[in-house]
Amino acid sequence: xxxxxxDSDSCPGVLRLHEAADGPLARIRVPGGHLRPSQLLxxxxxxxxxxxxxxxxxxxxxxxxxxxxxxVELESRLEAAGLLPSATHERVRNIxxxxxxxxxxxxxxxxxxxxxxxxxxxxxxxxxxxxGRVLFTVDDGRGDVSGLGADIGLHAIDDSDYALLLGGSxxxxxxxxxxxxxxxxxxxxxxxxxxxxxxxxxxxxxxxxALADRLLVDHPDLATAEVMELAARHNIPIGWLNQADDLVxxxxxxxxxxLPARTAEFIAAVERPVFLTPWRSIFMTDMDEWTxxxxxxxxxxxxxxxxxxxxxxxxxxxxxxxxCAKSLTDIRADAAAAVEEGRVLxxxxxxxxxxxxxxxxxxxxxxxxxxxxxxxxxxxxxxxTDIVAxxxxxxxxxxxx
Ligand code: SF4
Numbered sequence: 001x002x003x004x005x006x007d008s009d010s011c012p013g014v015l016r017l018h019e020a021a022d023g024p025l026a027r028i029r030v031p032g033g034h035l036r037p038s039q040l041l042x043x044x045x046x047x048x049x050x051x052x053x054x055x056x057x058x059x060x061x062x063x064x065x066x067x068x069x070x071x072v073e074l075e076s077r078l079e080a081a082g083l084l085p086s087a088t089h090e091r092v093r094n095i096x097x098x099x100x101x102x103x104x105x106x107x108x109x110x111x112x113x114x115x116x117x118x119x120x121x122x123x124x125x126x127x128x129x130x131x132g133r134v135l136f137t138v139d140d141g142r143g144d145v146s147g148l149g150a151d152i153g154l155h156a157i158d159d160s161d162y163a164l165l166l167g168g169s170x171x172x173x174x175x176x177x178x179x180x181x182x183x184x185x186x187x188x189x190x191x192x193x194x195x196x197x198x199x200x201x202x203x204x205x206x207x208x209x210a211l212a213d214r215l216l217v218d219h220p221d222l223a224t225a226e227v228m229e230l231a232a233r234h235n236i237p238i239g240w241l242n243q244a245d246d247l248v249x250x251x252x253x254x255x256x257x258x259l260p261a262r263t264a265e266f267i268a269a270v271e272r273p274v275f276l277t278p279w280r281s282i283f284m285t286d287m288d289e290w291t292x293x294x295x296x297x298x299x300x301x302x303x304x305x306x307x308x309x310x311x312x313x314x315x316x317x318x319x320x321x322x323x324c325a326k327s328l329t330d331i332r333a334d335a336a337a338a339v340e341e342g343r344v345l346x347x348x349x350x351x352x353x354x355x356x357x358x359x360x361x362x363x364x365x366x367x368x369x370x371x372x373x374x375x376x377x378x379x380x381x382x383x384x385t386d387i388v389a390x391x392x393x394x395x396x397x398x399x400x401x
Contacts, residue, residue, distance in 0.1 A: 011132030033061035106140030147232035167208035253305030327372025
């Protein structure tokens with residue numbers, strides 16, 4: 001499909017708030033999803049003092065604050081916490097890395113490449129021109145983030161080499177780890193050379209192939225290989241996870257990705273590294289067993305999910321009312337009621353397509369995304385039942401089998 005954009009992308013940041021229906025919204029880029037405890041505390045305090053009291057987790061492992069009352073104060077707090085290191089490049093720092101990398105599984109530590117990629121983006125004035133929609137991924141080979149459709153991605157194929165992904169697919173190009181960031185930055189320049197207003201690489205006709213060809217001209221010594229298939233996976237690690245260094249990580253689900261400031265303050269008080277994930281969950285890492293047990297004991301009653309069988313993990317929702325003027329209803333309230341009233345059925349339960357349902361009539365099986373209109377913002381990739389608010393009521397569309 002040929003797609004030319006005539007408008008600039010409207011992705012919000014901290015310096016450019018989005019005027020949502022419920023007030024200004026700030027999106028804070030968190031490269032690799034990594035937050036130091038002090039940074040999480042800054043976000044929590046900002047959410048409570050300057051926002052609506054919650055931190056929204058996004059499908060790009062970033063954070064959002066709603067109803068921002070004092071943008072200048074927010075900017076100053078985030079800057080002091082190291083969460084706004086560049087005024088010019090803040091919206092291009094969309095980098096997702098395998099969250100558990102370097103601690104549990106994977107060929108290599110993907111987080112080791114994130115600071116260099118982030119610094120490389122920020123150091124290059126031209127790369128500030130990248131649309132805010134452009135996504136970078138670094139997958140340590142387990143395949144958890146390579147299926148997210150990044151414009152430019154790295155996927156470890158062993159402990160010292162990466163496959164280059166372009167437009168969500170394997171380009172066939174292979175690069176050693178010590179040249180990987182250079183190649184990604186070169187690809188970012190190539191995208192800017194090729195684009196004619198498009199926001200994403202896949203929107204450019206033949207974009208990924210054209211970009212791979214250019215990269216081979218500029219880097220003729222790159223190895224090539226047969227392309228790999230990369231599928232979107234939905235296997236969120238939840239609960240107790242033993243790290244390679246005998247410490248413990250905890251995967252915690254966050255209902256509908258809404259993390260209350262008070263819960264975030266408790267997490268920060270553990271004083272261990274925290275990772276936001278593209279599944280709107282969090283990983284708390286580097287704990288000894290006693291600490292991890294206390295964390296579960298305190299945070300489970302506060303609503304964090306440590307049970308991988310929880311139905312909350314099947315359900316995502318867009319912002320809906322009152323945050324989005326396009327929404328026909330309070331979508332999060334309806335989705336939460338479906339979970340709490342037992343109307344989320346196990347995966348595999350037969351699921352017919354239905355229309356014109358009241359919220360209370362919606363009963364859906366397995367992974368499901370609730371949307372307040374047809375745009376279906378935040379819909380996860382892969383097989384998901386769509387539950388969309390329409391003028392006549394909810395329309396329920398199961399995934400094609
Ligand atoms: S899906 Fe529609 S209602 Fe929901 S946030 Fe997006 S535009 Fe708003």
